Amino acid sequence: MVEPDGLRETAIQWLIERTLDRQVSLTREDIADFRFQGEPFRLIPSYQGIWKPARFEATLSIVTTYRAPGQERPYNDALGEDGLHRYKWRGDNPNHPENVGLRRAMERQLPIMWFTGVGGKPPQYQVTAPVYIVNEERDRQQFVLAPLEDASEIPERGEGSEMVTALRRYMKRETVVRLHQPVFRSTVLVAYEDHCAVCNFAHSELLDAAHIVPDSEEEGVPDVTNGMALCKIHHAAFDRRFLGIRPTKDVPVVEIRQDLLDEVDGPMLRHGLQELHGKPLMKVPSRRADRPGTDKLVWAYERFLNATAADVA
Structure with missing residues (x-):
């Protein structure tokens, strides 16, 4: 079948709405709910990483498989110095149909959907859409991806396909905002099963x-x-060093800054912060590989103690 007019745009808009503007991850079952003109239409590959429906000229979507910390992915996708993501060819044949499909999407400046595995059972995927292929690095057998809002943002591919310095800075910043932050958020929330580590609050929107x-x-x-999943108030308290997390051999322990412990105020301060002092985290990831790194907790706890010492002084 020839690619239906408007399918990509409809699918991308549906994914944006379904993920609350890319804030929540989806399972394959969730993604399978998509309908185009009243009929089911598959948006994500069954097994392979690149999905080009039969008789489509260009790729519709790609998948990056989830791997736990320390595990290698089947393809060595990586970030470049420009902050943009590289997506490897399928195999080493430039004319493999899946590589041709990606090339066609690049040449025609068509948006694609990117599903990044973030863990979970059943597996969940962070959606980045739209994404554009802005270059192909044939010597490295890979394509360059950018999470742009529309084709007008795609840089010109001139000699050597080099972006000007200002554009590189812009793209690096936008890639963090549009890709890495949402993927990081979904990965962490999946690991903590949508619960605040400090108080066990369980509404992902907050x-x-x-x-x-x-x-x-x-x-x-x-x-x-x-990372840690934290509700809004405990995230703010952690960042402002009102709340610290003391590393232990078992479950890390919450500490509240002394001046807040001495303060007399309403129930929010008493129940939301003071009564948590000295208590272990209420939620930690079930997989040890997903739990906070001890070195990172030590770094943050020392920062918390220094803030406490400065206030007491």
Whole structure:
């Protein structure tokens, strides 16, 4: 069949709405709910990483398989120095139909959908859409992806396909906002089963994926071991160093800054912060590989203690 007019745009808009503007992840069953003109239409590959429906000229969607921390993916996809993601060819034949499909999407400036595995049982996927293929690096057998809002943002591919410095900075920033932050959030929330680590609050719309070591620091990588699911108030308290997490051999322990413990206020302060002092985290990931890295907790706890010492002084 020839690709139906409007299918990509309809599917992308449906995914944006279904994921609450890309804030929540989806299972394959969720994705299978999509209908186009009243009929079911598959958006995600069954097994392979690249999905080009029969007789479509160009790729419709791609998948990045979830791997737990420390495990390698089947394809060595990676970030480039420009902050953009590289997606490997299928095999090493440039004329493999799946590689041709990606090339056609690039040449025709067609948006595709990117499903990134973030764990869970059944597996869940963070949706990034639209995504455009902005370049092909044939010597490295890979395509360059950018999470752009529309084709007008695609840079010109000139000699050597180099972007100007200002555009590179823009693309690096936008890639973090549109791709890495949502993937990090979904990965962390899946690991914590949509519960706040501190208070066990269980409404994903009011949960954040908090960096233990801020992403402004070199060690602040967007990895599940550098994240905790926290409700809005405990995320703010953690970032402002009103609340610290003390590493232990077992479950880390919550500590509240002394000046807040001494303060007398209403029930929010008493129940929301003071009564948590000295108690273990209420929720940690069931998989040890997903739990906070001890080195990251130590970094953040020392920062919390220094803030406490400065206030007491």
